[in-house]
Amino acid sequence: MKYSLIAAKIACLVTPTFADLLIYEPFDYESTAEINANGFFGDGNQDGGFGVGIWGQISQGTVGTAAAPPANEGDVADEGVTFSDAEGNELPVAGNAYERRARVGQVACFSTIDPASTTGLTADNSTMWMTFLFEDFGFSGPDFGIGLHSEKMIGDDNQGLEAPGFGIGLGIVSSGGQARNIGTSIYNNDVNFTRQFEETPTFNGPAASETFFLAMKVNWKPEGTPDEIFVFIIDDLTTEPDEADAVASDTFDWDLATQQSLDVFNFSDTQVGYVDEIRVGNSFGDVVGGTIASSSPLQITEITYTPGDPSVSLTWNSKEGTSYAVRYSRDMVNWDFDLDDAVLGTADSTTQTFNLSEFGIENETKLYFRVEKQ
Secondary structure, three states: OOOOOEEEEEOOEEEEOOOOEEEEEOOOOOOOOOOOOOOOOOEOOOOOOEOEOOOEEEEOOEEOOOOOOOOOOEEEOOOOOOOEOOOOOEOOOOOOOEEEOOOOOOEEEEEEEOHHHHHHHOOOOEEEEEEEEEEEOOOOOOOEEEEEEOOOEOOOOOOOEOOOEEEEEEEEEEEEOOEEEEEEEEEEEEOOOEEEEOOOOOEEOOOOOOOEEEEEEEEEOOOOOOEEEEEEEOOOOOOOOOHHHOOEEEEEOOOHHHHOOOOEEEEEEOOOEEEEEEEEEOOOHHHHOOOOHHHOOOOEEEEEEOOOOOEEEEEEEEOOOOEEEEEEEOOOOOOOEEEEEEEEOOOEEEEEEEEHHHHOOOOOOEEEEEEEEO
16 A cells, blocks of 8 residues: 655745645634734734635625724634544644634635645545534534635625635534534535535534534545535544444535636634634545554654755655655646655654755755655
């Protein structure tokens, strides 16, 4: 079996990440928690986690600015959210969280997705997983949507898009009164979504909720074979859930061009609560922070790079006598370029130094590295 790991070199800074974790947003920014005083999440000072760009915030179709912040804005909290599963396994977390404290109106947050991340997440015959932490502060239960779309959300009560477009995601929506049900959301060349949701509502205001670790899985199929979407409540970080255990599921059928039009990441909420630790990748192991035993053996644990020096050193978990290939890509699509296709592993970990000038790539502003078990 082949395993891989990608690391990105961006603006002469090399950062490790998990194998096929293509979006990671831990909200590791300075707090803006004083409403309309210290900025807001999306004020131009949050330059995006891995795989996404600068965040913006929009309310009723108007993008917020420092001079005119959104009404009842969402902010960077002064703390992060934590989660442990039923067996006590802890989700790795970093930074703060997104929070919304004032419950009037609707806001949506949006960021462009790196084209290489969209390509890596939406290929035919592949799987996409998304996970995040969610906590509702109470009052009347959440009205919430999150996912990948071709258009920005406008910040209305229905998680509407600013123009007819496509998108897939997880929603928490009203099914009557204060009951709120977790479900799938699909935008099919429309500003509104269709949904399938759980039979029994998970949220039911006015009480605040516990912290939930929520997940979405999409199986991308070639055009003519229905694509599949599932949503889950995760209570075991070490085991991938069965599709039969999804709280809701649905099917749709898109061609590859439509799938790869999903270049905006959105989340939107009418109510009040926390959102944290957003991860999107190609396997369940990628989006639970390496807590699955089988996902942790092959990971880049250290990268050494000095601006102006053409060499880079990669260290990864390894097994003695196992052969590894180290490849690079400029776009996470073409992986035909080897730095070395036969690195013999040593016990526990292997470190290898590569002179990028030997490959004519020392001046690239963005590179991706992948280690494969041969």
